[in-house]
Amino acid sequence: MTAKYLLAIDQGTSSSRSVIYDHDARVVASEQQEFPQIYPQPGWVEHDPEAIWASVTSVTRGVLEKAGAVASDVSAVGITNQRETTVIWDRETGEPVYNAIVWQDRRTADFCQSLKNDGLETAVAEKTGLRLDPYFSGTKIAWILDNVDGVRARAEAGKLAFGTIDCFLLWRLTGGRVHATDATNASRTLLFNIHTQTWDDDLLDMFGVPRALLPDVRDCAADYGVATDDSLGGDVPICGIAGDQQAALIGQAGFAPGMTKSTYGTGCFVVANTGDEALLSRNHLLSTVAMRIEGKVTYGLEGSVFVAGSAMQWLRDELRVIDSAPASEAIARRTGVVEDVYVVPAFAGLGAPYWDPDARGAVLGLTRGSGRDDLVTATLQSVAFQTVDLIAAMSEDGIRPSVIRVDGGMVANDWFLQFLADVLEIPVERPENVESTVLGAAYLAGFQAGIVDSPDAISDLWQRDALFEPAMDAAQRERLLQGWNDAVRRIRTDG
Ligand code: ADP
Numbered sequence: 001m002t003a004k005y006l007l008a009i010d011q012g013t014s015s016s017r018s019v020i021y022d023h024d025a026r027v028v029a030s031e032q033q034e035f036p037q038i039y040p041q042p043g044w045v046e047h048d049p050e051a052i053w054a055s056v057t058s059v060t061r062g063v064l065e066k067a068g069a070v071a072s073d074v075s076a077v078g079i080t081n082q083r084e085t086t087v088i089w090d091r092e093t094g095e096p097v098y099n100a101i102v103w104q105d106r107r108t109a110d111f112c113q114s115l116k117n118d119g120l121e122t123a124v125a126e127k128t129g130l131r132l133d134p135y136f137s138g139t140k141i142a143w144i145l146d147n148v149d150g151v152r153a154r155a156e157a158g159k160l161a162f163g164t165i166d167c168f169l170l171w172r173l174t175g176g177r178v179h180a181t182d183a184t185n186a187s188r189t190l191l192f193n194i195h196t197q198t199w200d201d202d203l204l205d206m207f208g209v210p211r212a213l214l215p216d217v218r219d220c221a222a223d224y225g226v227a228t229d230d231s232l233g234g235d236v237p238i239c240g241i242a243g244d245q246q247a248a249l250i251g252q253a254g255f256a257p258g259m260t261k262s263t264y265g266t267g268c269f270v271v272a273n274t275g276d277e278a279l280l281s282r283n284h285l286l287s288t289v290a291m292r293i294e295g296k297v298t299y300g301l302e303g304s305v306f307v308a309g310s311a312m313q314w315l316r317d318e319l320r321v322i323d324s325a326p327a328s329e330a331i332a333r334r335t336g337v338v339e340d341v342y343v344v345p346a347f348a349g350l351g352a353p354y355w356d357p358d359a360r361g362a363v364l365g366l367t368r369g370s371g372r373d374d375l376v377t378a379t380l381q382s383v384a385f386q387t388v389d390l391i392a393a394m395s396e397d398g399i400r401p402s403v404i405r406v407d408g409g410m411v412a413n414d415w416f417l418q419f420l421a422d423v424l425e426i427p428v429e430r431p432e433n434v435e436s437t438v439l440g441a442a443y444l445a446g447f448q449a450g451i452v453d454s455p456d457a458i459s460d461l462w463q464r465d466a467l468f469e470p471a472m473d474a475a476q477r478e479r480l481l482q483g484w485n486d487a488v489r490r491i492r493t494d495g
Pocket of ligand 1 (some may be wrong): 012016022203224264308309311312313325326327328329408409410411412413437
Protein backbone atom coordinates (compact mmCIF):
# COMPACT_ATOMS: atom_id res chain seq x y z
CA MET A 1 0.00 0.00 0.00
CA THR A 2 1.39 3.45 -0.84
CA ALA A 3 1.19 6.26 1.65
CA LYS A 4 -1.48 8.78 0.73
CA TYR A 5 -1.68 11.17 3.66
CA LEU A 6 0.21 13.95 5.44
CA LEU A 7 -0.14 14.27 9.18
CA ALA A 8 0.22 17.65 10.91
CA ILE A 9 0.51 18.15 14.66
CA ASP A 10 -0.43 21.58 16.04
CA GLN A 11 0.58 21.81 19.67
CA GLY A 12 -1.14 25.02 20.84
CA THR A 13 -1.35 26.90 24.12
CA SER A 14 -4.66 25.48 25.23
CA SER A 15 -5.05 22.39 23.07
CA SER A 16 -3.24 19.91 20.85
CA ARG A 17 -4.55 19.01 17.42
CA SER A 18 -3.70 16.49 14.76
CA VAL A 19 -5.00 16.76 11.21
CA ILE A 20 -4.67 14.27 8.38
CA TYR A 21 -4.62 15.69 4.85
CA ASP A 22 -4.65 13.93 1.52
CA HIS A 23 -1.89 14.78 -0.94
CA ASP A 24 -4.03 17.62 -2.36
CA ALA A 25 -4.15 19.29 1.06
CA ARG A 26 -7.78 18.39 1.70
CA VAL A 27 -8.67 17.62 5.30
CA VAL A 28 -9.44 13.93 5.83
CA ALA A 29 -9.82 13.92 9.61
CA SER A 30 -9.01 16.07 12.59
CA GLU A 31 -8.80 15.55 16.33
CA GLN A 32 -8.31 18.04 19.17
CA GLN A 33 -7.82 17.82 22.92
CA GLU A 34 -7.42 20.44 25.62
CA PHE A 35 -4.91 20.03 28.43
CA PRO A 36 -4.60 21.74 31.83
CA GLN A 37 -3.14 25.19 32.38
CA ILE A 38 -1.10 25.60 35.57
CA TYR A 39 -1.02 28.98 37.36
CA PRO A 40 1.31 28.55 40.37
CA GLN A 41 1.37 32.29 41.22
CA PRO A 42 0.04 35.50 39.68
CA GLY A 43 1.91 36.11 36.43
CA TRP A 44 3.22 32.53 36.20
CA VAL A 45 1.92 30.08 33.58
CA GLU A 46 3.14 26.50 33.23
CA HIS A 47 2.24 23.34 31.34
CA ASP A 48 3.05 19.79 32.36
CA PRO A 49 5.21 18.48 29.46
CA GLU A 50 3.87 14.98 30.13
CA ALA A 51 0.30 16.27 29.73
CA ILE A 52 1.31 17.92 26.45
CA TRP A 53 2.92 14.69 25.27
CA ALA A 54 -0.09 12.62 26.32
CA SER A 55 -2.46 14.96 24.48
CA VAL A 56 -0.32 14.84 21.34
CA THR A 57 -0.12 11.05 21.26
CA SER A 58 -3.82 10.80 22.00
CA VAL A 59 -4.94 13.15 19.17
CA THR A 60 -2.45 11.59 16.77
CA ARG A 61 -3.63 8.06 17.41
CA GLY A 62 -7.20 9.36 17.43
CA VAL A 63 -6.92 11.06 14.06
CA LEU A 64 -5.38 7.97 12.46
CA GLU A 65 -8.26 5.92 13.76
CA LYS A 66 -10.83 8.46 12.54
CA ALA A 67 -9.29 8.39 9.07
CA GLY A 68 -9.20 4.61 9.14
CA ALA A 69 -5.46 4.86 8.58
CA VAL A 70 -2.27 3.36 9.99
CA ALA A 71 1.23 4.82 10.17
CA SER A 72 2.20 3.37 6.81
CA ASP A 73 -0.57 5.42 5.13
CA VAL A 74 1.25 8.60 6.19
CA SER A 75 4.03 9.95 3.95
CA ALA A 76 5.36 12.49 6.41
CA VAL A 77 4.68 14.34 9.66
CA GLY A 78 4.83 18.13 10.17
CA ILE A 79 4.85 19.89 13.52
CA THR A 80 3.78 23.40 14.48
CA ASN A 81 3.72 24.68 18.01
CA GLN A 82 3.05 27.37 20.58
CA ARG A 83 6.30 29.30 20.43
CA GLU A 84 8.80 30.32 23.12
CA THR A 85 7.44 27.89 25.74
CA THR A 86 10.48 26.33 27.34
CA VAL A 87 11.24 22.75 28.43
CA ILE A 88 14.46 21.30 29.86
CA TRP A 89 14.77 17.53 30.17
CA ASP A 90 17.26 14.80 31.01
CA ARG A 91 18.96 13.33 27.94
CA GLU A 92 19.22 9.92 29.64
CA THR A 93 15.69 9.46 30.96
CA GLY A 94 13.76 11.97 28.82
CA GLU A 95 12.23 13.36 32.01
CA PRO A 96 11.63 17.11 32.26
CA VAL A 97 13.44 18.74 35.19
CA TYR A 98 10.64 21.28 35.63
CA ASN A 99 7.27 22.12 34.07
CA ALA A 100 7.24 23.91 30.72
CA ILE A 101 7.34 27.68 31.30
CA VAL A 102 4.73 29.08 28.93
CA TRP A 103 5.25 32.10 26.66
CA GLN A 104 2.68 34.08 28.67
CA ASP A 105 4.71 33.69 31.89
CA ARG A 106 6.08 36.97 33.31
CA ARG A 107 8.31 35.64 36.13
CA THR A 108 11.51 36.86 34.50
CA ALA A 109 10.40 40.50 34.17
CA ASP A 110 13.01 41.65 36.73
CA PHE A 111 15.84 39.81 34.97
CA CYS A 112 14.80 41.45 31.68
CA GLN A 113 14.68 44.84 33.36
CA SER A 114 18.18 44.38 34.83
CA LEU A 115 19.57 43.56 31.37
CA LYS A 116 17.82 46.66 30.02
CA ASN A 117 19.32 48.72 32.84
CA ASP A 118 22.72 47.43 31.73
CA GLY A 119 21.99 48.98 28.33
CA LEU A 120 21.85 45.66 26.49
CA GLU A 121 18.52 45.94 24.67
CA THR A 122 19.83 47.42 21.43
CA ALA A 123 22.60 44.84 21.10
CA VAL A 124 20.08 42.04 21.71
CA ALA A 125 17.62 43.50 19.18
CA GLU A 126 20.34 43.84 16.55
CA LYS A 127 21.25 40.16 16.83
CA THR A 128 17.86 38.58 17.50
CA GLY A 129 15.23 41.03 16.19
CA LEU A 130 13.49 40.66 19.57
CA ARG A 131 12.98 42.77 22.69
CA LEU A 132 14.21 42.02 26.18
CA ASP A 133 10.92 40.61 27.36
CA PRO A 134 9.92 37.60 29.50
CA TYR A 135 7.83 36.44 26.49
CA PHE A 136 10.91 34.80 24.89
CA SER A 137 12.70 31.61 25.95
CA GLY A 138 16.14 32.91 27.00
CA THR A 139 15.30 34.17 30.46
CA LYS A 140 12.96 31.24 31.07
CA ILE A 141 15.88 28.83 30.53
CA ALA A 142 18.01 30.88 32.91
CA TRP A 143 15.24 30.77 35.52
CA ILE A 144 15.09 26.96 35.45
CA LEU A 145 18.89 26.69 35.64
CA ASP A 146 19.01 29.03 38.63
CA ASN A 147 15.97 27.82 40.53
CA VAL A 148 15.79 24.06 40.20
CA ASP A 149 18.27 22.20 42.38
CA GLY A 150 21.30 20.79 40.64
CA VAL A 151 20.09 21.70 37.18
CA ARG A 152 22.83 24.15 36.25
CA ALA A 153 25.59 21.64 37.01
CA ARG A 154 23.80 18.90 35.06
CA ALA A 155 23.31 21.32 32.14
CA GLU A 156 26.99 22.24 32.11
CA ALA A 157 27.92 18.56 32.17
CA GLY A 158 25.87 18.03 28.99
CA LYS A 159 23.31 15.82 30.70
CA LEU A 160 20.29 17.99 29.92
CA ALA A 161 18.57 19.26 26.78
CA PHE A 162 16.60 22.44 26.17
CA GLY A 163 13.84 22.72 23.64
CA THR A 164 10.80 24.69 22.66
CA ILE A 165 7.71 22.49 22.33
CA ASP A 166 8.49 21.38 18.76
CA CYS A 167 11.89 20.18 19.88
CA PHE A 168 10.56 18.38 22.95
CA LEU A 169 7.92 16.61 20.84
CA LEU A 170 10.53 15.70 18.22
CA TRP A 171 12.73 14.18 20.91
CA ARG A 172 9.83 12.12 22.21
CA LEU A 173 8.52 11.12 18.76
CA THR A 174 11.96 9.89 17.71
CA GLY A 175 12.52 8.00 20.94
CA GLY A 176 15.27 10.43 22.04
CA ARG A 177 17.27 10.07 18.84
CA VAL A 178 16.93 13.62 17.50
CA HIS A 179 17.57 16.85 19.38
CA ALA A 180 16.75 19.52 16.81
CA THR A 181 14.55 22.52 16.19
CA ASP A 182 13.83 24.70 13.19
CA ALA A 183 15.06 28.23 12.49
CA THR A 184 11.69 29.88 13.23
CA ASN A 185 11.50 28.42 16.71
CA ALA A 186 15.18 29.13 17.34
CA SER A 187 14.55 32.75 16.39
CA ARG A 188 12.24 33.17 19.42
CA THR A 189 14.76 32.19 22.09
CA LEU A 190 16.88 35.39 22.39
CA LEU A 191 19.92 33.11 21.93
CA PHE A 192 19.89 32.80 18.15
CA ASN A 193 21.53 35.31 15.83
CA ILE A 194 19.01 35.66 13.00
CA HIS A 195 21.62 37.10 10.62
CA THR A 196 24.24 34.37 10.98
CA GLN A 197 21.65 31.63 11.76
CA THR A 198 23.73 30.37 14.66
CA TRP A 199 23.52 30.21 18.45
CA ASP A 200 25.42 33.28 19.60
CA ASP A 201 28.14 33.04 22.26
CA ASP A 202 27.64 36.63 23.47
CA LEU A 203 23.94 35.97 23.98
CA LEU A 204 24.62 32.62 25.68
CA ASP A 205 26.95 34.47 28.09
CA MET A 206 24.45 37.24 28.69
CA PHE A 207 21.67 34.81 29.64
CA GLY A 208 24.00 32.30 31.31
CA VAL A 209 22.95 29.39 29.10
CA PRO A 210 25.46 26.56 28.45
CA ARG A 211 25.79 25.63 24.78
CA ALA A 212 25.55 21.95 25.71
CA LEU A 213 21.79 22.41 26.27
CA LEU A 214 21.00 23.56 22.76
CA PRO A 215 19.47 21.67 19.84
CA ASP A 216 20.69 21.52 16.26
CA VAL A 217 18.90 24.13 14.11
CA ARG A 218 17.50 22.99 10.74
CA ASP A 219 15.42 24.32 7.86
CA CYS A 220 11.63 24.28 8.30
CA ALA A 221 11.43 21.54 5.68
CA ALA A 222 14.18 19.08 6.60
CA ASP A 223 14.97 15.56 7.65
CA TYR A 224 13.99 15.42 11.31
CA GLY A 225 14.33 11.69 11.75
CA VAL A 226 11.66 9.08 12.11
CA ALA A 227 8.71 8.87 14.46
CA THR A 228 8.85 5.47 16.02
CA ASP A 229 6.46 2.65 16.61
CA ASP A 230 5.75 3.75 20.16
CA SER A 231 4.40 7.13 19.16
CA LEU A 232 2.62 6.50 15.84
CA GLY A 233 2.40 2.75 15.69
CA GLY A 234 4.91 2.58 12.85
CA ASP A 235 7.86 4.44 11.34
CA VAL A 236 6.99 7.76 9.68
CA PRO A 237 9.51 10.43 8.67
CA ILE A 238 9.19 13.83 10.36
CA CYS A 239 9.82 16.38 7.62
CA GLY A 240 8.63 19.81 8.72
CA ILE A 241 8.66 22.15 11.72
CA ALA A 242 7.66 25.80 12.16
CA GLY A 243 6.37 27.95 15.01
CA ASP A 244 2.63 28.61 14.85
CA GLN A 245 2.60 32.14 13.41
CA GLN A 246 5.23 31.29 10.82
CA ALA A 247 3.36 28.12 9.89
CA ALA A 248 0.24 30.26 9.38
CA LEU A 249 2.17 32.49 6.95
CA ILE A 250 3.24 29.35 5.05
CA GLY A 251 -0.33 27.96 5.13
CA GLN A 252 -1.46 31.28 3.63
CA ALA A 253 1.21 30.92 0.91
CA GLY A 254 2.86 34.15 2.09
CA PHE A 255 6.06 33.51 0.14
CA ALA A 256 6.58 36.88 -1.58
CA PRO A 257 7.97 39.96 0.15
CA GLY A 258 5.14 42.19 1.39
CA MET A 259 2.66 39.33 1.77
CA THR A 260 0.95 39.64 5.13
CA LYS A 261 -1.26 37.40 7.20
CA SER A 262 -3.27 38.27 10.28
CA THR A 263 -4.51 35.51 12.54
CA TYR A 264 -7.56 36.15 14.75
CA GLY A 265 -7.79 33.53 17.45
CA THR A 266 -7.59 34.28 21.16
CA GLY A 267 -5.19 37.12 20.27
CA CYS A 268 -4.20 38.64 16.95
CA PHE A 269 -0.84 38.05 15.29
CA VAL A 270 0.24 39.86 12.16
CA VAL A 271 3.30 38.65 10.23
CA ALA A 272 4.57 40.35 7.05
CA ASN A 273 7.13 38.71 4.78
CA THR A 274 10.13 41.07 4.45
CA GLY A 275 12.11 38.85 2.08
CA ASP A 276 15.84 38.50 2.69
CA GLU A 277 15.96 41.64 4.80
CA ALA A 278 15.67 41.53 8.60
CA LEU A 279 14.28 44.96 9.45
CA LEU A 280 15.17 46.54 12.75
CA SER A 281 11.79 47.96 13.72
CA ARG A 282 11.66 51.53 14.97
CA ASN A 283 8.10 50.94 16.12
CA HIS A 284 8.38 48.14 18.66
CA LEU A 285 7.62 45.32 16.25
CA LEU A 286 9.68 42.14 16.13
CA SER A 287 11.93 40.86 13.39
CA THR A 288 11.90 37.13 13.14
CA VAL A 289 12.70 34.22 10.85
CA ALA A 290 9.51 33.78 8.82
CA MET A 291 10.78 30.60 7.18
CA ARG A 292 13.97 28.84 6.14
CA ILE A 293 13.50 26.59 3.14
CA GLU A 294 16.29 24.99 1.09
CA GLY A 295 18.80 26.96 3.14
CA LYS A 296 17.25 30.31 2.20
CA VAL A 297 16.17 32.51 5.09
CA THR A 298 13.06 34.66 4.69
CA TYR A 299 12.49 37.23 7.41
CA GLY A 300 9.25 38.56 8.81
CA LEU A 301 8.06 41.59 10.70
CA GLU A 302 5.64 40.64 13.46
CA GLY A 303 3.22 42.43 15.72
CA SER A 304 0.77 40.99 18.19
CA VAL A 305 -2.20 42.16 20.20
CA PHE A 306 -3.15 40.10 23.20
CA VAL A 307 -6.93 40.35 22.98
CA ALA A 308 -8.93 39.58 19.84
CA GLY A 309 -11.37 36.64 19.94
CA SER A 310 -10.99 36.58 23.71
CA ALA A 311 -12.87 39.91 23.80
CA MET A 312 -15.84 37.96 22.41
CA GLN A 313 -15.41 35.43 25.20
CA TRP A 314 -15.41 38.33 27.67
CA LEU A 315 -18.74 39.55 26.28
CA ARG A 316 -20.07 36.01 26.50
CA ASP A 317 -18.69 34.75 29.82
CA GLU A 318 -18.14 37.82 32.00
CA LEU A 319 -20.67 40.40 30.78
CA ARG A 320 -23.04 37.70 29.49
CA VAL A 321 -24.42 39.95 26.80
CA ILE A 322 -24.07 37.39 23.98
CA ASP A 323 -24.76 33.65 23.96
CA SER A 324 -21.89 32.80 21.66
CA ALA A 325 -19.05 34.56 19.81
CA PRO A 326 -20.74 34.10 16.40
CA ALA A 327 -23.85 35.88 17.78
CA SER A 328 -21.83 39.12 17.67
CA GLU A 329 -22.20 39.21 13.89
CA ALA A 330 -25.99 39.58 13.72
CA ILE A 331 -25.86 42.21 16.46
CA ALA A 332 -23.24 44.29 14.65
CA ARG A 333 -25.10 43.94 11.37
CA ARG A 334 -28.31 45.39 12.75
CA THR A 335 -26.53 48.02 14.86
CA GLY A 336 -24.22 49.32 12.15
CA VAL A 337 -20.92 51.08 12.75
CA VAL A 338 -20.79 52.62 16.23
CA GLU A 339 -19.07 55.99 16.31
CA ASP A 340 -19.50 57.20 19.87
CA VAL A 341 -18.65 54.19 22.06
CA TYR A 342 -15.09 52.80 22.20
CA VAL A 343 -14.00 49.63 23.95
CA VAL A 344 -10.27 49.30 24.59
CA PRO A 345 -9.75 45.62 25.51
CA ALA A 346 -6.40 46.13 27.22
CA PHE A 347 -7.18 43.35 29.73
CA ALA A 348 -3.53 42.30 29.84
CA GLY A 349 -1.97 45.65 29.01
CA LEU A 350 -1.42 46.91 25.49
CA GLY A 351 0.76 44.91 23.09
CA ALA A 352 2.41 46.21 19.93
CA PRO A 353 2.99 48.96 19.08
CA TYR A 354 2.41 50.43 22.59
CA TRP A 355 3.89 47.77 24.90
CA ASP A 356 2.21 49.24 27.96
CA PRO A 357 1.89 46.28 30.34
CA ASP A 358 0.20 48.32 33.06
CA ALA A 359 -2.61 49.74 30.93
CA ARG A 360 -6.06 48.27 31.62
CA GLY A 361 -9.24 48.05 29.59
CA ALA A 362 -11.95 50.69 29.37
CA VAL A 363 -15.28 51.51 27.78
CA LEU A 364 -15.53 55.17 26.77
CA GLY A 365 -18.20 57.41 25.32
CA LEU A 366 -21.24 55.86 26.99
CA THR A 367 -24.45 57.89 27.01
CA ARG A 368 -27.85 57.14 28.56
CA GLY A 369 -28.92 55.60 25.26
CA SER A 370 -25.92 53.24 24.90
CA GLY A 371 -26.94 49.63 25.07
CA ARG A 372 -25.75 46.11 24.73
CA ASP A 373 -25.68 46.23 20.94
CA ASP A 374 -23.36 49.25 20.93
CA LEU A 375 -21.05 47.51 23.38
CA VAL A 376 -20.87 44.30 21.34
CA THR A 377 -20.32 46.16 18.07
CA ALA A 378 -17.72 48.47 19.63
CA THR A 379 -15.86 45.42 20.95
CA LEU A 380 -15.70 43.88 17.48
CA GLN A 381 -14.54 47.24 16.14
CA SER A 382 -11.78 47.38 18.77
CA VAL A 383 -10.13 44.28 17.30
CA ALA A 384 -10.01 45.99 13.90
CA PHE A 385 -8.66 49.23 15.38
CA GLN A 386 -5.84 47.33 17.07
CA THR A 387 -4.95 45.83 13.68
CA VAL A 388 -4.89 49.34 12.20
CA ASP A 389 -2.33 50.34 14.84
CA LEU A 390 -0.13 47.34 13.98
CA ILE A 391 -0.30 47.93 10.25
CA ALA A 392 0.44 51.64 10.78
CA ALA A 393 3.57 50.66 12.73
CA MET A 394 4.58 48.27 9.95
CA SER A 395 4.06 51.00 7.36
CA GLU A 396 6.35 53.31 9.31
CA ASP A 397 8.93 50.53 9.21
CA GLY A 398 8.55 50.50 5.42
CA ILE A 399 6.16 47.57 4.94
CA ARG A 400 2.74 48.54 3.60
CA PRO A 401 0.78 45.44 2.55
CA SER A 402 -1.51 45.77 -0.46
CA VAL A 403 -3.78 43.01 0.79
CA ILE A 404 -4.10 41.12 4.07
CA ARG A 405 -4.86 37.40 4.29
CA VAL A 406 -6.78 36.54 7.43
CA ASP A 407 -7.34 33.30 9.31
CA GLY A 408 -8.35 31.99 12.75
CA GLY A 409 -11.72 31.43 14.44
CA MET A 410 -12.87 35.05 14.35
CA VAL A 411 -12.73 35.39 10.58
CA ALA A 412 -16.00 33.47 10.25
CA ASN A 413 -17.49 36.89 11.05
CA ASP A 414 -18.11 38.69 7.72
CA TRP A 415 -19.21 41.92 9.36
CA PHE A 416 -15.93 42.09 11.26
CA LEU A 417 -13.88 41.50 8.11
CA GLN A 418 -15.75 44.21 6.17
CA PHE A 419 -15.18 46.67 9.01
CA LEU A 420 -11.52 45.61 9.15
CA ALA A 421 -11.04 46.30 5.43
CA ASP A 422 -12.85 49.63 5.85
CA VAL A 423 -10.73 50.97 8.67
CA LEU A 424 -7.47 49.52 7.30
CA GLU A 425 -8.23 50.84 3.80
CA ILE A 426 -6.68 47.58 2.60
CA PRO A 427 -8.52 44.65 0.99
CA VAL A 428 -8.90 41.60 3.24
CA GLU A 429 -8.87 38.06 1.85
CA ARG A 430 -10.22 34.99 3.59
CA PRO A 431 -9.06 31.59 2.32
CA GLU A 432 -11.24 28.50 1.90
CA ASN A 433 -9.25 26.81 4.65
CA VAL A 434 -8.94 29.20 7.60
CA GLU A 435 -6.87 26.68 9.61
CA SER A 436 -3.67 28.05 8.12
CA THR A 437 -1.35 27.11 10.99
CA VAL A 438 -1.78 23.36 10.89
CA LEU A 439 -2.00 23.45 7.09
CA GLY A 440 1.39 25.20 7.00
CA ALA A 441 2.95 22.34 8.98
CA ALA A 442 1.47 19.82 6.54
CA TYR A 443 2.85 21.78 3.57
CA LEU A 444 6.35 21.80 5.04
CA ALA A 445 6.24 18.05 5.56
CA GLY A 446 4.82 17.54 2.07
CA PHE A 447 7.49 19.73 0.52
CA GLN A 448 10.34 17.84 2.14
CA ALA A 449 8.75 14.50 1.30
CA GLY A 450 8.47 15.51 -2.38
CA ILE A 451 4.67 15.54 -2.41
CA VAL A 452 4.37 19.30 -2.76
CA ASP A 453 6.72 20.42 -5.55
CA SER A 454 7.52 23.97 -4.55
CA PRO A 455 6.25 27.02 -2.72
CA ASP A 456 4.60 27.92 -6.04
CA ALA A 457 2.54 24.76 -5.82
CA ILE A 458 1.38 25.88 -2.36
CA SER A 459 0.43 29.27 -3.82
CA ASP A 460 -1.61 27.45 -6.46
CA LEU A 461 -3.42 25.44 -3.79
CA TRP A 462 -4.38 28.62 -1.90
CA GLN A 463 -8.03 29.36 -2.65
CA ARG A 464 -9.90 32.51 -1.79
CA ASP A 465 -13.25 32.13 -0.13
CA ALA A 466 -14.11 35.83 0.16
CA LEU A 467 -12.67 39.26 -0.56
CA PHE A 468 -13.62 42.31 1.50
CA GLU A 469 -12.87 45.61 -0.27
CA PRO A 470 -12.65 48.90 1.64
CA ALA A 471 -15.88 50.81 1.11
CA MET A 472 -16.18 53.29 3.98
CA ASP A 473 -16.03 56.98 3.20
CA ALA A 474 -12.86 58.71 4.27
CA ALA A 475 -14.51 61.15 6.67
CA GLN A 476 -16.16 58.39 8.68
CA ARG A 477 -12.93 56.42 8.84
CA GLU A 478 -11.09 59.50 10.07
CA ARG A 479 -13.67 60.09 12.80
CA LEU A 480 -13.47 56.48 13.95
CA LEU A 481 -9.68 56.38 14.07
CA GLN A 482 -9.62 59.70 15.89
CA GLY A 483 -12.09 58.31 18.45
CA TRP A 484 -10.01 55.16 18.88
CA ASN A 485 -6.75 57.08 19.28
CA ASP A 486 -8.34 59.32 21.89
CA ALA A 487 -9.60 56.27 23.79
CA VAL A 488 -6.16 54.58 23.74
CA ARG A 489 -4.51 57.80 24.89
CA ARG A 490 -6.81 57.91 27.90
CA ILE A 491 -5.87 54.47 29.19
CA ARG A 492 -2.13 54.54 28.62
CA THR A 493 0.02 54.65 31.74
CA ASP A 494 3.21 55.68 30.01
CA GLY A 495 2.13 59.16 28.86
P1 ADP B 1 -7.25 29.79 19.30
O1 ADP B 1 -6.56 29.00 18.20
O2 ADP B 1 -6.49 30.97 19.79
O3 ADP B 1 -7.80 28.95 20.40
P2 ADP B 1 -9.38 30.04 17.31
O4 ADP B 1 -8.65 30.35 16.05
O5 ADP B 1 -10.00 28.71 17.49
O6 ADP B 1 -8.53 30.46 18.59
O7 ADP B 1 -10.53 31.17 17.42
C1 ADP B 1 -11.40 31.19 18.52
C2 ADP B 1 -11.74 32.62 18.88
O8 ADP B 1 -12.51 33.22 17.86
C3 ADP B 1 -12.53 32.68 20.15
O9 ADP B 1 -11.90 33.60 21.02
C4 ADP B 1 -13.90 33.17 19.74
O10 ADP B 1 -14.39 34.10 20.69
C5 ADP B 1 -13.67 33.85 18.41
N1 ADP B 1 -14.77 33.64 17.45
C6 ADP B 1 -15.19 32.47 16.92
N2 ADP B 1 -16.18 32.68 16.04
C7 ADP B 1 -16.42 34.02 16.01
C8 ADP B 1 -17.34 34.87 15.30
N3 ADP B 1 -18.20 34.38 14.41
N4 ADP B 1 -17.27 36.20 15.54
C9 ADP B 1 -16.39 36.71 16.42
N5 ADP B 1 -15.50 35.95 17.10
C10 ADP B 1 -15.52 34.64 16.91
